[in-house]
Amino acid sequence: MSDLVVIDVGGTSIKHGVLHDDQLVSQGSVPTPKDLAGYYAALTAIVQQAKADYAPVGVGISSPGAVNKKTGVIEGASAIPYIHNFPIIPELEKHFGLPVSMENDANCAALAELASGAGAGTSNLLFIVIGTGIGGSVIVNHQVIHGRHLFGGEFGFMLMDSHNTLSDLGSPVHMAERYTARKADGKTYDGQAVFALAQRGDALAQEEARTFYKALATAIFNLSYAFDPDKVILGGGVSQADWLIPTLKRYLQDILDEVKIAPWMPELALAHYRSQANLIGAAVDFRQSRPEGGQSIS
Template sequence: MQDKWIVGVDLGGTTTKLAFLTTSGEILQKWEIPTDNSDEGRNITCNIAKAINEKLASLGENKNRLIGIGMGAPGPVDYENGVILNVVNLGWKENYPLKEQLEVTTALPAAIENDANCAALGEMWKGAGGGAKDLVCVTLGTGVGGGVIIGGNIVQGSNGAAGEIGHITAIPNGGAPCNCGKTGCLETVASATGIVRLATKEILKGDLKGELAAKQAANGKITAKDVFDSARNGDQMAVKVLDEVTFHLGLVLANIGNTLNPQKIVIGGGVSKAGDILLNSVKQQFNQFAFSSVKKSTELALATLGNDAGVIGAAWLIKNKLNL
C-alpha cells in the first residue's frame, strides 16, 4: 500500500510556505509561493490548490497520495469551525470561512489554526519541545506571537485569541504604540522591530561612541542582528538594549511560567537566531521572577525547526484531527 502524505501550509502576508510530509512528520518536499491578497484575498486558497497540483504533477504523483491539509494563518482562529476571525493584512473580511474554502479548492479534509500555534505544535512534535505535552512557544519576529499547549492540545480561549503573548502589557505607563491599538505591549520591546526602535532611541540620545552607533552611521539604519552582534563584542549601548529587551521578556515568561508551569518554554522566530546571548540573558531574568518550583521544573530552550516549524505543526493539526 502506498504511503500517504500530508500537506502543511504556513500562510504569511508576503509568502506562503507549503510542504508534503509523511504521517510521522518528515518533510519530503517544501516550497514557497507569493501570497496574493488582492481582491479581498479571494485568490489565496485557489493559488494554494494550484501549487499543490503543480507540485504533484512535477513529482509524477496524483491527488490520491494526499490524505489531508493543515494550515497555519495569522490572526485569531475559531478552530472548531475553521473560521479566521480577524486578519488585517490578507484582505479577508471578519469571520472568513477559511477551512471551508480550502476544502472546496483542494478537495482535501482541512484543519486551520493560528500560525504561532502551529509553530508551537511543530516544536512540540519534532523540535525543541522533544514531545513535551505542556509547552509554551513564543516567536520573536517582526512581531511577537505565542502558542500555549496543555496536555498536547493548543489552548484556544473563548474566542480563539489565547496565547497572544506579544500583547501582554510589558510597559504599563509610557509604552510605545503597538499595531494592535494598545501601548506598551511586549511586542513593542521584544520583536525585531521593537529592538531596533529601542536601539535607535539610544543612539538618538547623542552618545555616538561605540560599534552600534558606528553601524548606524555607516548604513543609515541598524537591525536587531546588529544589536546582538555588537553586544557580543561588549558595546555598552548594545548591552544596555539587550538588558532592557531581556528584562521585559524574562519577566513576561516568568509570569507565564508561574501561571502554567509548562515543561518547556521555547523561544523561536528570527530574533532567536541570536542564540545563547539572548537565551542566557532571558534565563537570568526568568530565574529572578519565577516561583521556586517553576524555576526548577520549567526549561527555557531555543527553537530548533526554524522556518519549518509552521508547516510541521500544520501537518500535525490534520494528522491529529484525522486520528492518523
C-alpha cells in the same frame, strides 16, 4: 502513513509540500496572491499537483490570523485581508475535494516542536516567538489552548509596566528603534547591531539590551509560574543566538533571588525547526483535528 498536502500561507509567499512516509517532499513556494480568487487558484493548483503525484487524504494549512476551527472562519487581521471573516475552510474543501484543517501559524510551529522538535516527549509547553512583536502558543496535554477570544498565546499584550507591553519592550526590533532614536546620529540600527554594540561596551546599547532581557525574563517567569509548563521554547530570529538563553537565565536568577518563594528555574529551549516548522505543524494539526485522515506524527 497517509499522505498529506501541507501549506504555509505567509504575507509574501506560500510554502507547500507533501508529507509522504513521514517526510516532507515536493517542497516549493509561490508568491502570495493579491486577491481571494488568486488565493483559491494558487492553493488549488498546489493540491492538484500533489494529487497527480501522490494520494493525499487531506490538506493541512498554517495561516496568519485567529483561526476559529469551529466556524471555519479566520478572525482578527493579518497582512492578507481578503482571507478574513467568512467561512473559508468549507470553501477550500469545495475547491480541493479533500478535508481541510487550518491553524494559526504560531500554533503550527508549536505543534511541530511538540511532535518532534525541542518539545518532543513533553505534554505541556509554552512557545514564545520573538520578532517585531511577541506571539506564541500555549499547549496543555498536547492540545493548543485557543481561549474564548482565540487570543491564547498572544503574550505580547502583557503589560510590563503602567503602559508598555511585552511586544514594546521584549522585541529586538523595538529595542533597535529606541536605540536609533536616542542615539540620533543619522544612522538606523537593527537588533543585531545593538546587541553587538552592547557586547563592545556601548553604554546606551547596554541599557536598551537590559530592558529587552529584563522584560523577556519577567514574562517567562510570570508565564512559567502561571502555567507550570514542561518547557518554554523560544522561536524567532534572535532565538538562534547562542547567548540568548544563558543571558536570560542570569536575569531569571535575579528574579528568583528576589522572589524567595519561587523554587525552580524555568526550563528554556531553542526552537528546533525553522523554515519547515509551520508545514510540519500543519500536518500535526490535521491529524489531531481530522483523525480519520491518518495516524499521529511522532
